[in-house]
Amino acid sequence: SQTIHQWPATLVQPVGSPLSLECTVEGTSNPNLYWYRQAAGRGLQLLFYSVGIGQISSEVPQNLSASRPQDRQFILSSKKLLLSDSGFYLCAWSWAGGTEAFFGQGTRLTVV
Amino acid sequence: GENVEQHPSTLSVQEGDSAVIKCTYSDSASNYFPWYKQELGKRPQLIIDIRSNVGEKKDQRIAVTLNKTAKHFSLHITETQPEDSAVYFCAPLTSGTYKYIFGTGTRLKVLA
Numbered sequence: 001s002q003t004i005h006q007w008p009a010t011l012v013q014p015v016g017s018p019l020s021l022e023c024t025v026e027g028t029s030n031p032n033l034y035w036y037r038q039a040a041g042r043g044l045q046l047l048f049y050s051v052g053i054g055q056i057s058s059e060v061p062q063n064l065s066a067s068r069p070q071d072r073q074f075i076l077s078s079k080k081l082l083l084s085d086s087g088f089y090l091c092a093w094s095w096a097g098g099t100e101a102f103f104g105q106g107t108r109l110t111v112v
Numbered sequence: 113g114e115n116v117e118q119h120p121s122t123l124s125v126q127e128g129d130s131a132v133i134k135c136t137y138s139d140s141a142s143n144y145f146p147w148y149k150q151e152l153g154k155r156p157q158l159i160i161d162i163r164s165n166v167g168e169k170k171d172q173r174i175a176v177t178l179n180k181t182a183k184h185f186s187l188h189i190t191e192t193q194p195e196d197s198a199v200y201f202c203a204p205l206t207s208g209t210y211k212y213i214f215g216t217g218t219r220l221k222v223l224a
Contacts, residue, residue, distance in 0.1 A: 032210045044214040051210050090155060099144055101212055103155035
């Protein structure tokens with residue numbers, strides 16, 4: 001069976017500090033991978049998606065970046081966090097054909 | 113996909129009543145129509161989906177109906193229960209595209 005791991009579950013970071021959130025998928029190969037951000041009480045904003053190693057499509061450039069160094073690993077990064085980067089970050093994967101999306105447990109990021 | 117709106121944004125119903133949430137999309141090539149449920153602080157999870165060759169699908173107390181001509185599909189929940197309280201998202205998708213865009217979300221409150 002397939003599983004998705006996302007960590008950490010919670011994170012408190014000072015403004016201006018770097019960020020690295022990691023997501024890995026097990027039990028499948030060549031998945032589509034996604035990063036979403038959800039502000040409190042708001043919807044799911046698509047940040048990045050990837051259909052293969054090294055292939056990253058950006059929806060919201062801002063000060064965030066994503067990388068896919070391995071087939072089932074997706075990393076969200078920032079060099080300098082802003083207060084507005086606070087939120088609930090969700091990683092997700094879907095089959096290469098694109099149907100149901102499976103979400104990780106999420107990371108609640110608070111920038112102080 | 114692309115422009116995806118949900119109505120209403122919030123919905124309160126008495127326990128036992130029915131709830132209907134509508135999702136309107138702009139991409140006429142969309143052919144996969146899922147609904148996700150997100151409980152407070154949790155990850156979104158698929159609850160029901162439908163493909164464009166089917167007009168309606170039912171699974172116990174939940175059902176999804178599709179109107180491709182008008183480009184909208186709806187989630188129907190009958191005999192609502194307190195555990196149905198959550199935020200619901202639609203996410204219409206087109207085969208061959210991988211940009212998984214979620215609707216604006218609907219917060220459902222079931223009052224006991």
